[in-house]
Amino acid sequence: xxxxxxxxxxxxxxxxxxxxxxxxxxxxxxxxxxxxxxxxxxxxxxxxxxxxxxxxxxxxxxxxxxxxxxxxxxxxxxxxxxxxxxxxxxxxxxxxxxxxxxxxxxxxxxxxxxxxxxxxxxxxxxxxxxxxxxxxxxxxxxxxxxxxxxxxxxxxxxxxxxxxxxxxxxxxxxxxxxxxxxxxxxxxxxxxxxxxxxxxxxxxxxxxxxxxxxxxxxxxxxxxxxxxxxxxxxxxxxxxxxxxxxxxxxxxxxxxxxxxxxxxxxxxxxxxxxxxxxxxxxxxxxxxxxxxxxxxxxxxxxxxxxxxxxxxxxxxxxxxxxxxxxxxxxxxxxxxxxxxxxxxxxxxxxxxxxxxxxxxxxxxxxxxxxxxxxxx
Numbered sequence: 001x002x003x004x005x006x007x008x009x010x011x012x013x014x015x016x017x018x019x020x021x022x023x024x025x026x027x028x029x030x031x032x033x034x035x036x037x038x039x040x041x042x043x044x045x046x047x048x049x050x051x052x053x054x055x056x057x058x059x060x061x062x063x064x065x066x067x068x069x070x071x072x073x074x075x076x077x078x079x080x081x082x083x084x085x086x087x088x089x090x091x092x093x094x095x096x097x098x099x100x101x102x103x104x105x106x107x108x109x110x111x112x113x114x115x116x117x118x119x120x121x122x123x124x125x126x127x128x129x130x131x132x133x134x135x136x137x138x139x140x141x142x143x144x145x146x147x148x149x150x151x152x153x154x155x156x157x158x159x160x161x162x163x164x165x166x167x168x169x170x171x172x173x174x175x176x177x178x179x180x181x182x183x184x185x186x187x188x189x190x191x192x193x194x195x196x197x198x199x200x201x202x203x204x205x206x207x208x209x210x211x212x213x214x215x216x217x218x219x220x221x222x223x224x225x226x227x228x229x230x231x232x233x234x235x236x237x238x239x240x241x242x243x244x245x246x247x248x249x250x251x252x253x254x255x256x257x258x259x260x261x262x263x264x265x266x267x268x269x270x271x272x273x274x275x276x277x278x279x280x281x282x283x284x285x286x287x288x289x290x291x292x293x294x295x296x297x298x299x300x301x302x303x304x305x306x307x308x309x310x311x312x313x314x315x316x317x318x319x320x321x322x323x324x325x326x327x328x329x330x331x332x333x334x335x336x337x338x339x340x341x342x343x344x345x346x347x348x349x350x351x352x353x354x355x356x357x358x359x360x361x362x363x364x365x366x367x368x369x370x371x372x373x374x375x376x
Contacts, residue, residue, distance in 0.1 A: 009298075013175020016304060018297035021174040022264045025075035029153075030161045034053055035176040037108050042183075047103060054099045059089045061096075063186065065195035065358070070328045077348030078205070080356035082331070083192050083219045083220065085362050086131070092334065092363030093188060093216045094169055100184035105165045112164040114156050116149035121288035124367050147280065147293055150266055170213025171296035174267030178296055185219030200356055210339040211251070211310065213287045214296035216362035221308060231309070233300060235343045237285035238312035244273060248283040250295040251303045251310035270297040284317035286371060287335035289363075317342040319375045322365065334363030335371065355369045 012314050023032060027033060039049040055061040064087065068080040085093040095113040114148040119126050119138055125342075139152045150168075157166040171185075189193045189207075196204055206225060209217035211234035224230045236257075244259035250271040253260055259281055263272040273293040276347035285291040302308040318335055321342035326332045335343060340359055351357070365372060 004104060009175060009179050010092040012192060013179065015178075015298045015301035017263070018270050018295075018300040018304075019175055019178060020267070020269050021267065022269065023134050023174045023267045024080050024158060026161060027267075030157070030165075031174055032106070032163075033108065034194070034229060035094065035179075037104055038176055039105060039332050042105055047107075051100055051103055054205065055096065055104075055187065058096045059099060060087060062195075063087055063188075064189045064216070065199065067199065068184045068329055071325065072305060074324075075348035077343060077353065078351040078357045079200070079353075080344070080348075081192075081196065081199070081356065082329075082356045082361045083186060083188060083206070083358055084332070085216065085360060086333065086337070086364035088149045091366055093185060093219060093360075094363075096182070096187055096219070097169060097184040098167065099217065101167045104180075105167070107148035108165065110163060110165040112152050112160065113167050114160075114164055115167045115169060116153045118288035118291070121371065123370070125241055146207070147283075149264075166206075170215040171218050171298060172266065172270075172292075172294060178268065178298055179217050180220050182222060182296075182298060185215050186222040188216065188360060189251060191224030192220060192360075196356065202356070203230055204243055204356040204358045205229070206231050206233060206355065206357045207346055208235065208236050208352075209362075210287075210290060210336045210358060211299060212237070212248075212287075212292055212336060214299045216269045216336075216360050218298055220358070220360040221302070222312065225302075227306065232302070232307065233343065234308055235339045236285060236295075236310060236312040237283075237290035237339060238314040238317070239284040239286075240315055245282045246290050246310065248273070248285045248286055248293065249310075250293070251302050251313035252301060252312040255311050257312055264353055265294045268294070269297050270298050270300045271303075284349060286318060287339065287368075289334070290339065308332050311343060313339050313342040313346070321345055321374070322368075322372060324366075324374070331361070332365035332372075333361055335368045337362045338365075340344070 237248040249257035250260045259273045318338040322338035
């Protein structure tokens with residue numbers, strides 16, 4: 001497997017041929033403003049100090065790297081470590097990016113924040129948001145999934161660019177969002193790298209993480225990109241079948257999933273699920289966070305460079321993996337994370353006992369209890 005230097009996008013925001021900035025003229029100015037504000041923040045030690053303080057005292061970093069002794073014994077394969085992002089305040093890795101962009105927003109003097117959410121399948125989170133004072137508006141257009149919520153959020157942003165900031169939650173969208181979100185999530189891999197060296201005295205053989213837009217996985221992968229022996233595996237949503245419309249697998253074509261090819265969606269050039277005439281396809285996943293037709297441009301580039309491998313598991317496999325982790329380790333994972341666990345379960349019998357795996361447990365299953373209850 002090839003090794004690549006830790007990439008930063010070029011001046012046009014590209015990772016190889018992917019990425020870039022494909023937006024209406026009205027959004028060019030706010031994106032350039034964001035890019036400049038981020039550059040200033042990165043150069044200011046006070047910004048890093050304040051963010052580190054929030055990550056530690058509010059979010060709960062560093063998160064543990066737990067040796068999953070029972071799962072290791074149960075699978076009879078490699079030594080398995082879980083990066084416990086599920087133990088963060090709010091229950092997932094997303095808070096790393098929210099705090100980082102939140103500090104940027106205050107620096108930019110914006111008074112209003114726009115974000116998107118799958119309301120139906122994350123109703124508990126919607127309630128929490130409203131309790132915290134957010135206004136949550138349902139989207140009735142299109143398939144009424146995450147893609148359509150992002151479309152509406154971007155339309156709102158176009159209308160209110162002077163007062164509002166669009167807090168994009170994954171490594172998607174127009175430059176500089178993929179870089180900004182990656183940089184705020186790379187703390188995951190930086191911590192894990194230090195922790196595994198302390199625990200085992202060497203680097204892991206495998207990194208495994210689920211991939212929706214791809215923020216938790218790129219957050220884990222980034223610190224290891226220059227370490228050629230470390231293999232990286234991103235796990236997408238195989239849904240209920242391999243035909244277009246039945247899954248959300250953009251980079252797992254080698255596994256037989258159909259419909260993915262490069263194109264432009266919501267500001268970036270990357271791999272997308274498309275119909276034969278170029279229309280964005282509907283998708284399906286039991287997991288709300290993986291049900292998206294595009295993938296982050298850096299992941300598309302890593303796949304093309306063969307630095308990372310991408311595969312997919314089905315809804316049923318993910319549900320069963322969530323049950324397995326709950327029964328064996330006493331941890332109920334988010335359905336997103338359960339996809340990564342399912343792929344580990346599939347591959348573990350072919351791994352050696354002295355191999356080391358780090359799996360990013362990106363979130364806990366509180367928000368998915370209603371869905372999980374239908375299968376238990």
